[in-house]
Amino acid sequence: MDAKRPTTAKAPDPWDIGFGVIVLAVSLLAIFVWFPADIKGGFFNTTPFGKIEPGDAFFPVLLAAALAVLSAIQLTISFIKGSPAPSAGSEGRLTRSNFRFLFIFFSICMAGLGIMFVLGPGIVWLMRELGLTDATYRHLTDTAPYKYIGYVVGGFLMTVTLITWTEGRVRPAGIVAVLSVLVVAIVVFDVLLTNVLLPPNAEF
Amino acid sequence: MELVLEYVIRGIADVFTTSSGAFDWMPLVMVVAGLFIGIIVGATPGLNGPFAMALSLPVLIWVFGVSDDALLPILGFLIGLMKGATVGGAVPAILFNTPGTPDAYLTTLDGHPMAAKGEGPKALKVAHISSVCGDTFSDMALFLTAPVLAVLIESVLDLPEKAALIILSLSFMAAVAGNSPIKGLTVGVLGMLLALMGTTLSGNGPRMTFGIAELGNGLPLSSAILGVLIVGEVFLGIEEAARERLSKDGPKSAPALGDNHFRWADFKRIFPNILSSSVIGTAIGALPGIGTTLAATLGYDFAKRTSKTPEKFGTGIPEGVAATEAANSSVSGANLIPVMSLGIPGNFAAVFIILAVESVGDFTLGPHVFRFTEIKEIEGYGTIINKDLVVAFAMFTLMVIANVCNWTLGGVVMRSLGVLARVPKSIMLPVVLLITLTAVYAQDGGFIAIWVVMIFGLIGYTLRRLDISILPFVIGFLLSPRLEELVRGGYSASGGDPLFLLKSPIALAFLVASVLIVYFATRKAS
Known part of the structure; x- marks a missing residue:
């Protein structure tokens, strides 16, 4: 191929x-x-x-x-x-290495998004099972820290994993950049803008 | 002439007043903010103007709302962003030989050798002045051409002709963007088909949704476009960064600075190149779908061919930088000619201008905008006026303000941003992906937007890898609902004549031209 x-x-x-x-x-x-x-x-x-x-x-x-x-x-x-020749620098097809990239890339993204989706509700479910709260996640989608847990952990893991995979090493600069962006995103989308929910809170 | 002048004055006044007549400084502030952020975006590898426009549009709508008063601040920001990003793109190309976009590659040919000789600041000054000259020239062409073209079109074209014109535009884009016109046209039609999911004109319930209730209102427009345009590019960038380990290429040590004064004699030396490239870039920009890379290539090639010392091109001379920067910057204003006069976007930045206009206020783009209705005060009724034309002249005013800011402050901002060019793509691109996913989720209120952006990102990635241009796909997706309205309306108006598109000589001419353009482009490609 x-x-x-x-x-x-x-x-x-x-x-x-x-x-x-x-x-x-x-x-x-x-x-x-x-x-x-x-x-x-x-x-x-x-x-x-x-x-x-x-x-x-x-x-x-x-x-x-x-x-x-x-x-x-x-x-x-x-x-x-016959087929037209591809442009310079292009193969005009998906190679095995492209498929490998897509598989790893989507695996990382799906894992990160999966954590983003289930972590908050999972923690609240566990707290209910342990008798620490009576509320469901639906009641807590606008309450810190529950509304941030999934987004911050899932988003952080997905982005830092992608950076680490791309660079072939863990770099403090990458971690700091991701944390900064998460803080800015929370400030913009949750604090400054009303009627807007961070992922995954609109689902519940 | 008096009527034209009155509309121009009302357009200028519209920028500085709200609908209630109060003084409004917000559009001005937003132009300046957009310009500065645009220069920063352009100077950062991995980011570009359309990406920043895509991300900022939902935020701007949240901040300003969707009322008529919101339109000019939002458009002001987007116009500033578009112009700033064009200027800022030269920074990484000149200082670090890392072009953020294909057209900036040509700036590296002479810009980076100048930086290597210690003339980096001078190269940035040349790039800035050439870029703003090209941009201003192009805007002038827009101001003069769009109204004339629109009046001509409005007086001649009816439903079948307008439908045929959209088909002609799509065929032209498919023919010029990419190496296989038939495949380009195929993905354009595919984009049109996907845009029809969900919504119907008759109200008979959703269509083509596979029973997925979330698709009942159609695919989220901005998520889909953001996916193909931006996320597809992010996929590609991450793959290439992973392959090349770009982050390991550390910054090279700065050379000793040479003569960096930009004198009047320098300007006189590069002025012919700026002028020729501005004309080339404006002509290219007025045609939908061709883009800045060809403009920069032709501008550079023309400057080299007409030079008395062509052998010096590529060794680090200001003429080379001026030729490419003036050419690629003069595309942006001219690209709005088909947008303003036909409502058809010719490039990615124009797509987001159209999205903004469609999302905010009552203003719509198209030939009707430039209808010079006589202004009349009627007692007890109000003023009869073409409000769209006032908004169009307000848009032109915003562009002039952006140019003035670009002339005066743009160069200073641009020259102070060298540090941004060192941000590695390996960090920038995953961060861009996170911001995009957050923005589309917040905008469309659900994971459906994230799935759409990822699936359309995959479509964008695959098309790029298969060497098929994504522009016809995006334009097809955007124009499909309008084409359906025109085709269904034209068919009904003709009394059910299946050959209604062929009965109008103008529509027939457009369709024949479409076939010929694709035929000759295909022959050339084969």
């Missing part, structure tokens, strides 16, 4: 073909399966006066049809003329 893509525009590139095939399949699925099941209004509607007007499916079907035509043209060009 990491093999270099040809720099000439003669051979059809598997990624080029794959892009065209996926778009063609998605557009046909949209017209024949997705839209009929997920759009209540039809392609045309008849008004109470008997006039026929475009319905809610009219424009989406036109766009999906345009997608199908464009992808068919792109596939035809790729087979006949």
Whole structure:
């Protein structure tokens, strides 16, 4: 998969073909399966006066049809003329190293966001189990420190892990920068602005 | 002429007064604040103008609200930000050879060698003066061209023609941005399709939501655009920083300072380059989707070709810095020509100007803005006036104020920000991601905004890696609801004629031009 893509525009590139095939399949699925099941209004509607007007499916079907035509043209060009050479500095494809990056990156983000989501409610649940409070997290979403716990811990862990992974080492400057940004974000979004909630408090 | 002058005066007065007639200094303060923050953003690697505009828009809406009085302070800040970031971008390019944007790469060619010779401050002065000259020239072109173009369009175009014009703009962007026009057009249509999720014109309930109730009101617009434009770029930046371990490249020791005085003779020397690059940048900027990189490349190339000493370009001469900075800065004002006259954004900064206008107050952009309605006082009714035109002239006034501040204070701020260019991307980009996630959550009130921003970030990352321009996707996403209205309205107005787009000669000409542009661009790419 990491093999270099040809720099000439003669051979059809598997990624080029794959892009065209996926778009063609998605557009046909949209017209024949997705839209009929997920759009209540039809392609045309008849008004109470008997006039026929475009319905809610009219424009989406036109766009999906345009997608199908464009992808068919792109596939035809790729087979006949070959794929265009990628721009300088670009491979024109996702390499194994890109997939590895995305996997690690999203794992770190999902873990951080997961902690952000569950930590506050989890701590309050534990306190209730231990008989330390009667309140649920819903009652405490505007009470410090509960409203900050998930955001600060989850946000800190996610961002510092990303910095550490990027730099290959733990640096105090990175930790200080993240803590400063968290403090500023709390001041701006929680203290200065009213009717705004930090994550994850709007969910409860 | 008297009527035009009256609208101009009312526009200027609108900047300094509230709707109740009280003196208002806030728009002025916001322009200055936006300009300063913009220069700081431009001077910081990993940050750029559109990113700062995207993040500041929700904060500005919270602070000022969405009333008509809120529009000018918000637009003032965004305009200042846009102009400041353009000027500030030269700082890291000149001082540390680290261009924050592709067009700033060309500034490094002569700017960094000047800094290496101890002429860094002089190179920054040249960059500043060239940048503000280019920007001012471009704004003048906007002030003169947009009203004329809009009046012309408004008098000629009806629903089918306006629909065909949007198709033409999208085709043009797909043809010029990226190496595969057909794929560019495909992602543009894909962006249009995604924008239709949730909302319907008929009110028959949500559509295309896969049964997800949170999507009933459609995808959160700013989260989606922020995802593709900014978060996708952050993904890419973090990957590259991880690969290159940028943070380990420590700052190089500063060379001894040489002659850093910028004299009148220096200005006379670089003025022809500033002028030619300003014309090139303005012409490029007026066309949607081409962007600053081509303007900077053509400006630099023209200066080199017409120079008596072309061999000196790249060795650290002021002409090289002036040619690139004037060219890329003159794109920004001209980019607002299609925005103001057609309501079609031509670049990322323009996208956020349109978002601000759509979110705040009653003002809408498009050819109707420049309708010079005769001003009449009617007793018991009030004044008949085109308020949109007054706001348009107020916007122009804000741009002039931003330019004046840029001329007078911009250079001082710019030259004091060298330290920011040393902030490593490896710290900046994850922090940018955290701020973005916090802002979209707070703005849209739920994790749905975070999922949308991450998914659209992944779309932006994938398109960039596949070497497909993201601009048609973003513009398609933004213009889709308007195109649907025009197509459905045009179809109904034609009495159900399926060929209504082909019956109007102008619409037909636009559609033929779209096909030809994509055809020739595809042929060239193949």
